[in-house]
Amino acid sequence: MDPFQQMQDWKNNLDQFFGGDFWNDFEHIIKPPIPAINLYELENEIIIYVNLPGIKESKHVKIYLDENILELKGELYPFEQRGKQLNQEILQGEFSRKIELPCAVRKDKVSAVLKHGVMKIQLFKISNRKKNMKQVDFEIEE
Incomplete structure (x- = not known):
């Protein structure tokens, strides 16, 4: 699974819990531009x-x-990926x-x-x- 998708799922869950767009100020940390x-x-x-x-x-x-x-x-x-990604x-x-x-x-x-x-x-x-x-x-x- 895409690690950024996992972070997006976390962000969405926290937005629901705290209400609104709680993580907008932290977007650049979660996923760098x-x-x-x-x-x-x-x-x-x-x-x-x-x-x-x-x-x-x-x-x-x-x-x-x-x-x-x-x-x-x-x-x-x-690029070409070989083996298990760590x-x-x-x-x-x-x-x-x-x-x-x-x-x-x-x-x-x-x-x-x-x-x-x-x-x-x-x-x-x-x-x-x-x-x-x-x-x-x-x-x-x-």
Whole structure:
């Protein structure tokens, strides 16, 4: 049985016992987010490194971008398993992860390169973003 499914069953039982979504604050401990990332902010860009072991074809990972959300979907493929499994720390299987970016980025200028199981995603900040402000007229009462 999938160890994460066992943890999910425990979580559901505790949610029923304590009421509501008791474990939401502990979700990252129960099941760490996959894929693992490193996120860096530079003056004019955002760089994200994504751990994607075993990915050999671009069709296995989908990247979606909104102004300040990057979403990754795909599947990490298991390697050949022999014998009785005693421990599992290498995550595998389907994933979907949304990454909140520290600022709005351009959708028209993005690059992503996968090399040696690590994807580098380069995003460029929106500069001099025009604010959609409206001047409000007011009256002076005496």
